[in-house]
Amino acid sequence: MPDTAAKTATPEACMICGGTHFTALGAKNGYNLFRCGDCRLSFVHPMPGESEIAAIYEKYVLNDSYKRRATRKIIRSTRRLRRYLHMAPGKRFLDMGCSIGTSVEAARRLGCDAYGIDIDESSIGIARDLFPDGHYHAGPIESMPPAWGQFDFLFSVEVLEHLPDPHAYFQALAPRARSGALLYLTTPDGGHWRVPRTFTEWEHVNPPQHLVFYNRDAITRFLDRHGFDVVKFEWNLKPGLKLLARKR
Template sequence: MAHYDIFDPVPHRAHMRTLAYLRRGDRVLEVGCSSGALTEHIAAMGCRVTGIEVRPDAADQARRFAEDVLVGDLTTMPLALPLSNFDAILLIDVLEHLVDPVGALRRLFPFLREGGRFVVAIPNVAHWSVRFHLLAGRFAYEDSGILDRTHLRFYTRDTARAMLEQAGLEIDETDVVPDVPLLRLKPRFVGANYRIASLLPGLLSTEFFFVGTPRRTS
C-alpha cells in the first residue's frame, strides 16, 4: 500500500485495527512510520514509540510524535535498538515493499521482549477488484492501494501466512480489513461490511492482519 500520510479513522480499517492491538504504556517499534499519521495516535494512547522510516523528510515529521526515528532500509541498515525492548513491533503495509521480507522480519526478532507481539498487515492480491481487472485482461500498477507501483511482492491470505511462518512467526490471530462493494460507502453499514467480509475474506478484504510471536526454538 502507499505511505500513510493521513490518519484513517474508519472502524476496522488498517489504522483503527492497528490501535486495537496496542495497550497503554506499550513500547512500540513502528516500521515504516512515514510522516507519523499513525504514530501520533499511538503516542496519544500513552505508548512510547520508536520509528523506522526510509524517507528522511518523512522521518523528520514523525519525530514530532516518536521518541526516536531511525532512517534507512530495514533490510540493510544497522539496527541500533535495545534488545528485548518492545511490547509490539508493527509492520503495517511494509513487507510487500521489500526484496527479502523473511530476512527483514527475522532481523527484528531480537528486539521484541518476552510476551511481546508482532502486528503485520499485508495487502490481499486476491481482492475482488484485482480479480475483476484480471478477468478483463488488465493488471495495471497504481499510485496507491493493492497494486501500488512500489510493491515488489503480492500475497493472498495463505501465502502471506506461509511467508510469516517461514520467517519464524507463530500466528496467534488473523483479521480482515473489509471492502464489500456498496457497503463500504455507507458509514452506518460499517459493522455489516466487516461481518460479510469475514465470511469471504479472500474476496472481500483489501488486506489481512496477522498477530504473532517468534517461534520458540528448543
C-alpha cells in the same frame, strides 16, 4: 540477446514455499509477474536492483496534504492501537515504516514507549518536527540502533509488498520482538476475491513500488519461518491482509 532472455526468464524457486511451478501473469511497467503454483504468492521477477528501487523513492516527495492529514491518521491509529494494545505483553511499541510518525504519536499518547523507523529521511524529519516526543530513526531496519532493544508490540503497515527481499527485513525484525510480542501487519491481499481476474489490472500491481503480493497461506508460511504464529486475520472488504501474529 542475453539481456532480454534474462528479463523473461521464469523464477527458479518460490521465495516463500520453495515451489518450482509458476504461472506467468503478464507484465506491467516493464516488469514480469509470476504466481507460485503452490502457495500462490505473486511477485515481480526478476526483481529490480537496489539502485532502481532507490531512484523511485528519491523522487517521492511528501506534500503538505500529508501533514494536514496527520490529525486524522492519529485518530485512526489510536482506534487500531486501542483494539490490540491489551493483547501485547507490554508497552514498548515499534512502527517499522513509520512515515511521518502518526502511529508512534498515537501509541505515545496511549502510554507506550514509542519508536519509529523509516527508510525515508524526509518523513523522519517531519515526524521529529511534528511529534518530537517519539523516538525515530531514518534508515533500513538493519540499521536500527542496538540500544532500542526489544519490543512488545510491532507495526508493519503496508511495507512488505515493497520489499524485494522480505526475508532480510524479517531477519532484522524478528530479534527485536520479544517472545510473546504482538505483530500487526498489513499488506495487499493477492488472494482476495476482489482482485481482478487479469492480475496486472489490479491497482496494487504497480512495480517497482509493489513487488510481492501475499495471500493468507503465503503470509502464514512466511511468518512461521521467522518465528511468528498468526493469531487472526481481520475480515476486510478491500483486498488487503490485516493480521495479528505472535512471536514464539
